[in-house]
Amino acid sequence: MTNYVLKEQGDWFEDEIHFVRAFIKPEMQALDIGANYGLYSTAIGNNLGEKGKLWCFEPTENTADALRNTIRKNNLDSRIELIQAGLSDHSGQATFFTSPNAELNSLTESNSTSGEKQTIDLLTLDQCLEKYQWKTLDFIKLDAEGEELNILKAGKKTLSEHSPLIMFELKHGDKINTPLITAFKELGYESYHLIPSLNILTPLDISKPLDGFQLNLFCCKNDTAEKMMTDGFLVKNPHITAMQPSQSYDIFFNDQPFLKSIQKNINQPSDAKGFDFQQALNAYASSRNPELSNIDRFQHLLQAFELVKKLLSSGESKIERLSTLARISYDIGQREIGNKITTYIIDRYIDKAHSIETIDEPFLPICKEFETISTDGKLNNWLLSSALDQFIRKHAFSCYFSQKHTEPHFNKLKSLGFLLAEMKKRQAVMLSL
Numbered sequence: 427m428t429n430y431v432l433k434e435q436g437d438w439f440e441d442e443i444h445f446v447r448a449f450i451k452p453e454m455q456a457l458d459i460g461a462n463y464g465l466y467s468t469a470i471g472n473n474l475g476e477k478g479k480l481w482c483f484e485p486t487e488n489t490a491d492a493l494r495n496t497i498r499k500n501n502l503d504s505r506i507e508l509i510q511a512g513l514s515d516h517s518g519q520a521t522f523f524t525s526p527n528a529e530l531n532s533l534t535e536s537n538s539t540s541g542e543k544q545t546i547d548l549l550t551l552d553q554c555l556e557k558y559q560w561k562t563l564d565f566i567k568l569d570a571e572g573e574e575l576n577i578l579k580a581g582k583k584t585l586s587e588h589s590p591l592i593m594f595e596l597k598h599g600d601k602i603n604t605p606l607i608t609a610f611k612e613l614g615y616e617s618y619h620l621i622p623s624l625n626i627l628t629p630l631d632i633s634k635p636l637d638g639f640q641l642n643l644f645c646c647k648n649d650t651a652e653k654m655m656t657d658g659f660l661v662k663n664p665h666i667t668a669m670q671p672s673q674s675y676d677i678f679f680n681d682q683p684f685l686k687s688i689q690k691n692i693n694q695p696s697d698a699k700g701f702d703f704q705q706a707l708n709a710y711a712s713s714r715n716p717e718l719s720n721i722d723r724f725q726h727l728l729q730a731f732e733l734v735k736k737l738l739s740s741g742e743s744k745i746e747r748l749s750t751l752a753r754i755s756y757d758i759g760q761r762e763i764g765n766k767i768t769t770y771i772i773d774r775y776i777d778k779a780h781s782i783e784t785i786d787e788p789f790l791p792i793c794k795e796f797e798t799i800s801t802d803g804k805l806n807n808w809l810l811s812s813a814l815d816q817f818i819r820k821h822a823f824s825c826y827f828s829q830k831h832t833e834p835h836f837n838k839l840k841s842l843g844f845l846l847a848e849m850k851k852r853q854a855v856m857l858s859l
Contacts, residue, residue, distance in 0.1 A: 428463050430826045434855045438465045439823045441622040441759075442593060442642045446567070447473060448625055449591065449659055455562050456590075458482045459513055459577065460569035462489060464496035470565070471502040480505060481558060485512035485522060485546035509554075511547040515576035522546045551581030563588040572598050578609050585613050591646045591654070596636070607632065607643070615645040618660065623757035624713075624727070626720050627660045639761040639823075661721045664728060678711030679788040684801050684808060699737055700787070703747055706733035707788060710754060731758050745771065745782055746789030749809060753790040756820065765821055768792055771813045776838060782806045792816040795846065804843060811844030818849065825856045832856065 431439055446466060450456065452475025458467045461482035470480050482497075484490045490510045497506050512520065522544045554560075563584070568574055574594060578585070592615065597603055607617050607630070618627035619640060627644055646654070654660035679685050709730035713723045734751040748767050755764035771792075774780050785805060791797060793816035801808040814835050822828040836853040839845040845853075 427824075427826055428465065430855065430859075431824050434824060434826070434852050440641060442620055442644075443469055444622075445620055445625050445627070445659075446470065446565075446593065450474065450565060451478075453477045454564035455560060456480045456565040456567075457563065458567045460484070460567075460571065461493055461508075462569075464493045466567050467493070467506060468496060468500050468502070470567075471497070471500065471505045474505045476504075478505060479507070481554070482506055482508045483511060483513055483549075484508065485510060485548075486544055509549070511549045512573070513551055513554075513570065513577045513581075514548045514573055515550065515579040517549050517553060518547075519545055520548050551577055551585075552583045553580075555584045555587070560584070560588065563590040566590045566592045568592055568594040574598075574603070574606050575609055578606075578613070582613065585615070589647045589650045591644055591650055593642055593644050596640050596643045602636065604632070607645075610645045614647045616648070616651065617643050617645045618651075619643055620759065621661075621724060621727070621757075622759050624720060624724055626658070626724065627654070628664055628724065629662060637760050637762050639820075640759070658720050661724050664721065664724050678714065679707070682788075682797055684791065684796065684799070684805070685788055699740070699742060702733055702737050703750075703787065706730045706737070706750070706754075709733065710750075710790065713757075727754070727758055730754055731760070735763075744787070745775065745809065746785050746787050749792050749812070750790040752792045752813075752816070753794070756792075756816070757794075761820055764792070765817070768813050768817050768820070771810070772817060772835075776810055776814070782809070785809075793819065795848075796844075799844070799846075802843070807842040808844060811839055811842045814839050814842070815844070815846065815849060818852065825852060826859075829856055829859060 428438075437443065443466065447469050450470050450473040452473065454474065455478065456470050456474075458464075458470065458480060461467045461484045464482070467480060467482050474480060482493065484493050487510075490508065493508060497503055497508065512522070514520070523542070568577065570577055592610070594606065594610075595603060598606075610617060617630040617632075619630050619636075620626070620642075621628055630643060651660055651662065655662060707730075709726045712718065713727035713730060715723065718726075731751075731754050734747065734754060738747060738751055748771055752764045752767035752771075755761070755767070775782060791809065791812040793812045795815065796808065796812040799808070818825070818832055818835055818839075821832070825832045833853075833856065836845065836849060836856075839849060
């Protein structure tokens with residue numbers, strides 16, 4: 427699976443890996459618990475300098491050997507130390523169940539494991555604290571396939587003496603890992619989730635529905651959160667407010683080449699819905715203004731999301747407004763909403779061939795890559811291609827999981843005339859399965 431995803435996308439499919447690359451600095455000390463083949467280990471190690479250090483934990487022989495090769499081939503031997511052991515609430519040995527995909531290996535036999543077994547060594551986090559004399563810990567990636575609570579039980583000294591940012595899995599199987607979130611909270615660690623388009627963290631509200639595509643969370647103590655706010659990596663206490671836009675949408679959209687073809691059709695809003703949509707565009711344009719603070723940009727993005735969501739909940743169905751809400755949904759991390767809208771557009775305007783009315787408003791393409799692509803005088807095809815392209819990227823974590831469902835969409839993109847080079851590559855990888 428890992429090899430397939432890297433060939434298909436050129437990177438791992440989790441948005442969090444981009445945040446980790448931005449967060450890690452040369453002097454940091456970090457742990458990768460459940461390092462697997464080393465995707466995150468490499469992302470971390472490449473950002474560490476001579477004074478930085480990463481300790482990787484990977485218990486199974488074959489996967490650890492592959493990780494050693496990853497470390498060696500990336501010239502990271504001086505920065506990364508591989509510990510071939512698992513972590514739990516006790517030391518000793520344990521039976522480990524393997525899977526055809528090493529990413530799903532586990533101490534617990536499950537539907538994803540193959541039934542093959544290995545005996546592995548177990549350590550505890552607090553034992554490692556003493557053995558490796560960690561003076562500081564800045565970051566921990568915790569991906570232990572259900573063993574996280576046990577790791578915390580024998581890691582309380584480590585997590586009380588140090589104050590790392592921790593990335594952990596939100597789900598174990600199909601269930602929200604609420605006990606783990608609670609366990610971290612009892613240790614003084616509050617949980618946060620990522621806003622993909624801004625690459626910042628914001629507090630998790632467990633009382634609200636979580637996006638079904640959310641895989642990972644972060645947590646940290648208050649001192650680390652305060653420092654991350656200063657450094658621009660975290661926003662606390664965001665709230666929806668009618669902020670005065672810092673940038674008018676018309677200035678922002680003047681830089682978007684795809685809108686040149688509709689300038690002659692654009693009119694001022696003639697009704698309340700049109701005015702609300704204009705306000706949403708102003709808010710979104712402000713969220714893209716790099717001169718603003720992250721908290722201001724995020725609050726503008728929240729405002730844009732709520733304005734367009736409210737507009738469409740009243741029955742609005744103009745394709746440019748649907749496209750805009752889908753795009754903002756993806757930007758803010760509401761992937762399920764984005765996918766529902768994208769699927770509707772594909773079904774209505776491609777599969778059922780409904781005609782598109784004259785587009786007379788600025789709007790956002792569903793797929794951000796299309797912002798810089800000329801329409802070549804085929805605005806409708808370009809808009810629908812943006813939906814198809816984004817569907818391929820976002821309907822699943824990878825075409826590895828959905829080959830038969832996805833294959834027709836590549837052919838539709840080609841017929842519309844906007845099959846991008848990246849999509850050609852994805853299609854080739856998929857057909858090579």
